[in-house]
Amino acid sequence: MTKKQSIIRRGPLEYSKIKWLKYFSVVFFIVLYAPIINLIIFSFNDSRLNIVWRGFTIKYYVKALQNETLILSFINSLSIAFISTMISTLIGLSAAICLWKFNFRLKTYYDLSLLVPIIIPEICMGVAMLIFFNSVHWPVFTIWPLNLSEIIIAHISFSFPFVVIIIRARLGNLNKSLIEASKDLGATEWITFRYVIFPFIKPALIASSLLTFILSLDDFIITFFTSGPNNITLPVKIYSMVRFGVSPEINAASTILIMIVIISTVLIIKFLNYEKDLK
Amino acid sequence: MDSWKVKKKFFTFSIIPGFAWIMVFFFLPLAFVWIMSFGEKSNIIDVVITGTLDNYTRAFDRVYFKVLAHSFLISLITTFICLIISLPIAFLISFSSRRIKTFLMILIILPFWTNLLIRTYSLIAILRTEGHVNKILEFLWIKINNVLLFLGIYDGQLTPNEFIPLNLLYNNFSVIFGLVYIYIPFMIIPIYVVLDKFDKSYIEASLDLGAGQIKTLFKIIIPLIYPGIISGVLLVLIPCLGSFVTPDLLGGSNSQMIGNVIERQFKSANDWPFGAALSFLLIYITIGLILIHSLFSKKIVEEKIL
Numbered sequence: 001m002t003k004k005q006s007i008i009r010r011g012p013l014e015y016s017k018i019k020w021l022k023y024f025s026v027v028f029f030i031v032l033y034a035p036i037i038n039l040i041i042f043s044f045n046d047s048r049l050n051i052v053w054r055g056f057t058i059k060y061y062v063k064a065l066q067n068e069t070l071i072l073s074f075i076n077s078l079s080i081a082f083i084s085t086m087i088s089t090l091i092g093l094s095a096a097i098c099l100w101k102f103n104f105r106l107k108t109y110y111d112l113s114l115l116v117p118i119i120i121p122e123i124c125m126g127v128a129m130l131i132f133f134n135s136v137h138w139p140v141f142t143i144w145p146l147n148l149s150e151i152i153i154a155h156i157s158f159s160f161p162f163v164v165i166i167i168r169a170r171l172g173n174l175n176k177s178l179i180e181a182s183k184d185l186g187a188t189e190w191i192t193f194r195y196v197i198f199p200f201i202k203p204a205l206i207a208s209s210l211l212t213f214i215l216s217l218d219d220f221i222i223t224f225f226t227s228g229p230n231n232i233t234l235p236v237k238i239y240s241m242v243r244f245g246v247s248p249e250i251n252a253a254s255t256i257l258i259m260i261v262i263i264s265t266v267l268i269i270k271f272l273n274y275e276k277d278l279k
Numbered sequence: 280m281d282s283w284k285v286k287k288k289f290f291t292f293s294i295i296p297g298f299a300w301i302m303v304f305f306f307l308p309l310a311f312v313w314i315m316s317f318g319e320k321s322n323i324i325d326v327v328i329t330g331t332l333d334n335y336t337r338a339f340d341r342v343y344f345k346v347l348a349h350s351f352l353i354s355l356i357t358t359f360i361c362l363i364i365s366l367p368i369a370f371l372i373s374f375s376s377r378r379i380k381t382f383l384m385i386l387i388i389l390p391f392w393t394n395l396l397i398r399t400y401s402l403i404a405i406l407r408t409e410g411h412v413n414k415i416l417e418f419l420w421i422k423i424n425n426v427l428l429f430l431g432i433y434d435g436q437l438t439p440n441e442f443i444p445l446n447l448l449y450n451n452f453s454v455i456f457g458l459v460y461i462y463i464p465f466m467i468i469p470i471y472v473v474l475d476k477f478d479k480s481y482i483e484a485s486l487d488l489g490a491g492q493i494k495t496l497f498k499i500i501i502p503l504i505y506p507g508i509i510s511g512v513l514l515v516l517i518p519c520l521g522s523f524v525t526p527d528l529l530g531g532s533n534s535q536m537i538g539n540v541i542e543r544q545f546k547s548a549n550d551w552p553f554g555a556a557l558s559f560l561l562i563y564i565t566i567g568l569i570l571i572h573s574l575f576s577k578k579i580v581e582e583k584i585l
């Protein structure tokens with residue numbers, strides 16, 4: 001390899017121009033994306049076996065839309081995601097403001113305890129929820145959305161700490177003199193929150209609730225342990241389908257889920273960029 | 280920052296939702312698991328808490344100890360491979376121009392938010408016997424054979440007559456491949472964050488003073504981005520140890536991990552106390568790893584001050 005020549009041609013810090021590094025990362029991104037792109041392409045493939053391309057069709061989407069349990073699980077997933085997002089955003093917001101505004105003796109411990117749900121392996125949390133709901137004899141509801149209460153509660157437990165982290169990071173950038181000014185001018189706590197704090201943290205609030213939405217929609221392991229036979233979600237349904245082998249119907253259902261997540265991700269990035277503009 | 284005594288009402292109102300939730304719906308369930316791990320099955324449904332340690336000693340029986348050791352080995356190999364791949368990728372991203380940087384970071388984050396189950400499933404179509412990797416290999420095999428035939432070298436003895444597809448699925452290889460595929464963003468992101476902040480003139484200085492690229496890498500860059508590497512290692516190692524979907528869908532009977540054993544206790548074997556004990560073992564391991572991490576980072580801070 002003509003290492004010396006290449007060093008002369010590029011500046012000492014222009015590592016992005018090293019050839020092997022470039023090729024390596026191209027291969028890396030191809031390997032990272034090929035399976036998912038393959039999955040999306042083959043959801044339009046006109047063949048049950050899903051091995052060779054046999055022409056374009058949307059019949060597996062139609063089939064997926066006619067599958068009643070699949071639709072039901074999808075509606076369950078969306079309901080769980082909506083409700084748990086709303087509740088965890090509210091809880092996360094209040095906790096973030098409390099931790100930002102006040103000093104108290106056990107603050108460090110409270111702070112640390114909020115990190116535990118994020119750190120421990122998901123399967124442990126799933127097991128904990130299963131044992132908990134069984135031991136307290138959690139009532140079985142039949143009315144929507146109470147029939148999903150176990151899953152919703154589990155989802156809030158793992159997602160509201162994320163809301164706290166994101167909103168606190170944003171509150172850390174808030175200029176305290178703005179709040180002092182508002183109070184000097186006679187505003188109450190509520191008025192200050194409504195007209196000073198809330199507009200400032202709004203982008204972070206939206207981004208964190210979208211993140212919570214994705215986390216809830218995507219979660220498989222914790223839901224797998226908390227869901228019963230009558231309240232399955234889309235990922236749990238996909239899992240039971242995968243156990244029977246590869247099929248274009250799974251590809252179609254997965255593609256729908258992927259698309260929702262991608263749209264939400266684009267929205268999050270947009271809101272976080274908006275945050276940058278404010279600075 | 281106010282003391283809580285100044286606005287008692289506001290403080291109570293704002294602390295209660297989060298605190299109550301995490302206590303009732305997170306730490307209380309964990310306490311239930313902990314208590315159950317000292318229990319015994321009295322009949323099919325009931326569990327009696329007897330304070331026995333049998334569930335923990337059973338975890339170190341030969342069969343289960345093997346699974347435990349296997350999980351550790353698989354996770355360590357996965358973490359190591361992730362590290363080897365992530366370093367150059369994070370390096371390239373942090374030295375790219377601003378626009379490309381954002382674009383590449385989005386490319387890294389996007390699969391990270393795609394469902395873990397779907398990503399694992401998508402690998403089956405790639406790795407199975409009639410999957411794409413084997414298709415490409417077969418194609419290459421036929422081409423090479425044709426060339427050999429054309430050149431007159433090939434006499435049908437050199438290679439087997441028919442292409443034998445490789446077994447890429449349902450073994451340890453596929454489990455490690457799947458875990459690396461799923462958890463690699465957890466390694467790239469922390470390394471990238473540290474690399475991005477760090478003062479690039481150190482590298483320049485080192486190169487100016489006559490150190491080669493490799494010497495600079497090991498003597499300057501790696502020691503300085505060490506905290507990022509350590510958090511990346513933890514962020515990959517912990518979920519790998521507890522993983523259950525990947526070994527379940529991609530692994531064979533010999534590549535079961537601790538997560539599969541836990542799942543079986545709750546879903547089919549119906550031995551909840553043993554499953555609870557295994558889960559707590561996993562939690563202890565996690566806490567242990569984090570304690571080691573905090574000790575290390577303290578040491579680093581002290582060294583820097585001195």
